[in-house]
Amino acid sequence: MLLKIALWAVCAAAQAETEFMKRDTSEIQTSMKAASVPVGEWVTSLNQKNYDLLCLGETHEDFFREFYGPVIQALQFNKLAIETTSDEWSNIQQAWKSTQQAKLLNANFAPILQGLEGKVPAVTVLPVEATQQQDLLETKYTIETGKSHLSRDGFIAQNIQQNMGAGEKTVALYGRHHCSKNNTGLGSVSFANFLGRSKKVLSVMIMKRRSTEKVNPLAAFLDAGVKGTKPVLVVESAKIKDEDHNFNWEIKSVLDNFDYIVVY
Numbered sequence: 001m002l003l004k005i006a007l008w009a010v011c012a013a014a015q016a017e018t019e020f021m022k023r024d025t026s027e028i029q030t031s032m033k034a035a036s037v038p039v040g041e042w043v044t045s046l047n048q049k050n051y052d053l054l055c056l057g058e059t060h061e062d063f064f065r066e067f068y069g070p071v072i073q074a075l076q077f078n079k080l081a082i083e084t085t086s087d088e089w090s091n092i093q094q095a096w097k098s099t100q101q102a103k104l105l106n107a108n109f110a111p112i113l114q115g116l117e118g119k120v121p122a123v124t125v126l127p128v129e130a131t132q133q134q135d136l137l138e139t140k141y142t143i144e145t146g147k148s149h150l151s152r153d154g155f156i157a158q159n160i161q162q163n164m165g166a167g168e169k170t171v172a173l174y175g176r177h178h179c180s181k182n183n184t185g186l187g188s189v190s191f192a193n194f195l196g197r198s199k200k201v202l203s204v205m206i207m208k209r210r211s212t213e214k215v216n217p218l219a220a221f222l223d224a225g226v227k228g229t230k231p232v233l234v235v236e237s238a239k240i241k242d243e244d245h246n247f248n249w250e251i252k253s254v255l256d257n258f259d260y261i262v263v264y
Contacts, residue, residue: 029224037234038234041234042236051169053201056068056179060107064206068115076169080124082125092113093113128163203258217250218261221251232264233262235260240255
């Protein structure tokens with residue numbers, strides 16, 4: 001009899017825990033969906049926001065550029081910072097004008113150039129890659145001190161900051177991990193740290209729904225109950241409760257580090 005009671009108690013506890021998890025999961029799915037909007041609505045909201053720098057994170061692949069081309073076209077901003085030198089930027093422009101393949105960091109740059117059409121010269125393009133002088137300074141510093149405190153990432157951030165004007169909106173097309181707010185869970189240098197907290201920086205990350213056949217839990221929550229083609233959605237981290245951030249580490253690591261996550 002006592003054994004039956006004990007087994008009943010264990011089963012009841014397990015069922016209660018399962019029901020709690022289901023309820024908790026359901027609440028988080030609702031929270032994620034309530035914090036997400038279609039891309040068009042997101043761009044409209046960005047145009048109404050006051051920021052100094054909008055960091056559009058990518059990983060230098062064609063599909064990122066294909067996504068960001070129309071975004072660049074629809075955004076209202078003053079300057080676009082890209083990871084290239086002045087000479088390389090001239091070569092990219094020349095290739096584009098002569099209908100040759102225009103590439104940057106081994107990915108097609110044509111969609112971004114299409115997005116810029118009609119915006120230049122009102123929008124200034126900033127080639128912010130570390131200069132030759134900065135590279136020499138880094139080498140000299142390392143040789144003289146045996147340390148490597150100077151970095152390409154720091155020089156790029158410095159180059160962007162020096163070209164940011166008061167009351168202007170600057171957009172940076174930059175490696176997505178460098179757009180992060182901090183280093184938590186990402187293992188990369190935070191770009192925002194270089195700029196300092198005096199600047200209003202908004203950070204964006206694009207997340208593929210599948211990566212090596214694994215569905216990210218954030219995408220899974222958004223896609224729950226959706227049949228057929230999944231829409232591209234943008235999640236605004238600030239609209240999700242802190243306790244929902246802590247539900248899953250993979251979710252927390254992106255929500256804590258980026259203001260917006262594009263689920264593509």
